[in-house]
Amino acid sequence: MVPPIMVYTWSFTAATPDFRCRHPTQISDTYNNKSNELFSKFYQPTETECKLHQKLASLKECQRCYRKSYSSNRSTINNLQTCDNYVFDRSIYKKTLVEEWTMVCDRVGLRSTVQMIYFAGFMCGALFFGTMADRYGRRKVMGASFILMTFAGFLCTYGPQARFGVWPSYIIFVIARILLACSTRGISESGFVLGSEMVEPDKRLMVGIVMDYFFVFGEFFLVLMAYIFRTWRTLTLVITLFTIPFCFFYFILPESPRWLVSKGRFDEAETILRHIAIVNKQNFDSDAYEQLKETQKNSMTHKTVSIGVISLFRTKVIRIITLNLFFQWLAQNLVFYGVSQNTGAWELDPYLSFALSGVVELFAYIVIHLILNRLGRKLPYCLFAILFGLIALLTLPVQAFLSENKSMQRTIMLIINISLKFLASASFAIIYLYTTELFPTNVRTTALGYCSMIGRLGAILGTFSNDYLARVWINFPIILYGVISLIAGILALVFPETLHKPLPQTVDEVEQMGLTLCSRNERRRSSLSNNAASHPTTIETL
Structure with a gap:
């Protein structure tokens, strides 16, 4: 459940509400029907004006990001002018990072950068934790990843502060998101492989689909929390608190017997397999396991196994x-x-x-x-x-x-x-x-x-x-x-x-x-x- 929550939290914490340019002459301009009609009457560009002055932008983009700029006698349009300030609709979202850091129009790249860097963190986490899981085991990597996820979640919540300014807060948030992305890969890849390696061929589909079901359940949990908590900081804090119990999964999860066998740790693998047999009320086939050990020993003795x-x-x-x-x-x-x-x-x-x-x-x-x-x-x-x-x-x-x-x-x-x-x-x-x-x-x-x-x-x-x-x-x-x-x-x-x-x-x-x-x-x-x-x-x- 946890990885999809971390992936899609951004959809709500950095959601883009409806917005428009701030009225240049109104000090207390807000996003409501009366103010929007007043702005539209005098400053919102028409479709014709947008096609003439901003050909590369869609009509909606043009009308949200530009306003009319009149000549000195205020009777004719001189050109369209890029907006300096914006007002946001708060009927759905109370406060998002897009509003806090003005990540719209020519600054939409700031929003995209956070998510693109997040996926770059996915890449780094998949590469690093995937290799570590094959070298040191699936269980250890998952345990470390949960701890890293909780730490990164709190950094996302409390790292950005108004007293730091926009850019320091933005950088702190990006770093925290990178750590968050790395941790989700350690959990997802290691967990999926661990589950697949614990079962027989006919049950691998069940393992994979059950994990997918919980992926969706994580999305349902997220949208419920987002609906209840509509400010980005509160939502991030609630989601982070949800990850704390998972930090103790290390003491519950067994290591993959298949991985232990591939490393020649036969006694540990046998202990886990015997326990699985007891729980499932099945007989442990000692002869088959001894044959497996001999096969693996011969493979390790006579052949250099390439890892990496x-x-x-x-x-x-x-x-x-x-x-x-x-x-x-x-x-x-x-x-x-x-x-x-x-x-x-x-x-x-x-x-x-x-x-x-x-x-x-x-x-x-x-x-x-x-x-x-x-x-x-x-x-x-x-x-x-x-x-x-x-x-x-x-x-x-x-x-x-x-x-x-x-x-x-x-x-x-x-x-x-x-x-x-x-x-x-x-x-x-x-x-x-x-x-x-x-x-x-x-x-x-x-x-x-x-x-x-x-x-x-x-x-x-x-x-x-x-x-x-x-x-x-x-x-x-x-x-x-x-x-x-x-x-x-x-x-x-x-x-x-x-x-x-x-x-x-x-x-x-x-x-x-x-x-x-x-x-x-x-x-x-x-x-x-x-x-x-x-x-x-x-x-x-x-």
């Missing part, structure tokens, strides 16, 4: 899988976070839009929960990604042919946006699970970390698109997301299917899986060269 990013490019098959997954993660992060952070385009109450987005996301997870163990991973993923692209491109004819019927256009665009949210959520959830099943144990968290790191470039591009491209045309980002998703869906067709297959322990086992486009002879040669006839015992047999 270099192992992701060691053979042809895993190299193609790695590069393809890098692009898939970039595409899915671009699509998922771009759509999720753009619920304002739904033209509904912001709290209702966010909650509705969460409901659609939950429905998407329920659907893939029902179909993935029947249809596999590959077909649904490719289908959802390609459908996203096709539906996103429907925006073009809707905007072109329904420009006169605004009511119908808004209704159809709402349906398109809801559909895109569903498809983006489904494909994003599948790629998480699919990735863990395509990489071997000794580099699984490292690989997931690097995929996540590359993926955050997509999240950064999504944030940039929503803040900048949408200023030119509000549907511009959707078209971009659609094209990228379409390409990703087509490229994913080369992946092997992983349904009902054990998690690969080594790079050689990944090589044996092959690629869809490999010839039969090529796959057979790869299989023979990697001793495919021997069936290594896996933890799933216990």
Whole structure:
């Protein structure tokens, strides 16, 4: 629950309320119907004036960020003038960082920068904590990440102060958000891999989907808190207090037995596995475990196991899988976070839009929960990604042919946006699970970390698109997301299917899986060269 709360808190703490330029002659100007009508009558630019003087800005952007500038006799318009001060609508949000730091119009880059740097922190956290989790264990990394998250949350809450000034407060907040982003990656990547490594193949989908369910529950918790606490500092404090109990999870979570086996710590792994067997009222298969130990000992004695990013490019098959997954993660992060952070385009109450987005996301997870163990991973993923692209491109004819019927256009665009949210959520959830099943144990968290790191470039591009491209045309980002998703869906067709297959322990086992486009002879040669006839015992047999 915690990582999505930290990701989407920004949607409320830095929400952009309706605003306009401050009336140049009124000292106590406020955002209300009477004042807005007075400003509109004398200073708000008309559509014609905006097209003449601000061709690159949308009409809404022009009318919010510029005001009329009259000639000396105040009878003719000399030009449009950039606003110096603004008034904000406080009917929905009482106080946001956008208002406090005036992050609108020509200063909207300040808002975008915070979120883009946050996703850059995702990249650093995914890279660092992913490597640390493969080296020192999933449990330790998760424990440290929860502590870092709580510290960063309090720094976000109390770091920015009026007495420090805008820029020192802004810098402190950005640093705190970077730490927050790093900690969420340590929790998400390590937790997802830990859960996947604790169960047999048929239960991996359940683990992944349960985590996705709690991801949505975190969103519901956030929107409830945001609805109750409508100032950014109070909301941030409440969310931070919520993280404190998670700091004690280290004393509850077990370490991954699969990771312990890969490190040769067989006694510790056996203790955990025996405990799991007792809790599940199952018999512990000592013979199978001894066979697993011998296999792992032989692997560690006679073969140098490559750990780190270099192992992701060691053979042809895993190299193609790695590069393809890098692009898939970039595409899915671009699509998922771009759509999720753009619920304002739904033209509904912001709290209702966010909650509705969460409901659609939950429905998407329920659907893939029902179909993935029947249809596999590959077909649904490719289908959802390609459908996203096709539906996103429907925006073009809707905007072109329904420009006169605004009511119908808004209704159809709402349906398109809801559909895109569903498809983006489904494909994003599948790629998480699919990735863990395509990489071997000794580099699984490292690989997931690097995929996540590359993926955050997509999240950064999504944030940039929503803040900048949408200023030119509000549907511009959707078209971009659609094209990228379409390409990703087509490229994913080369992946092997992983349904009902054990998690690969080594790079050689990944090589044996092959690629869809490999010839039969090529796959057979790869299989023979990697001793495919021997069936290594896996933890799933216990």
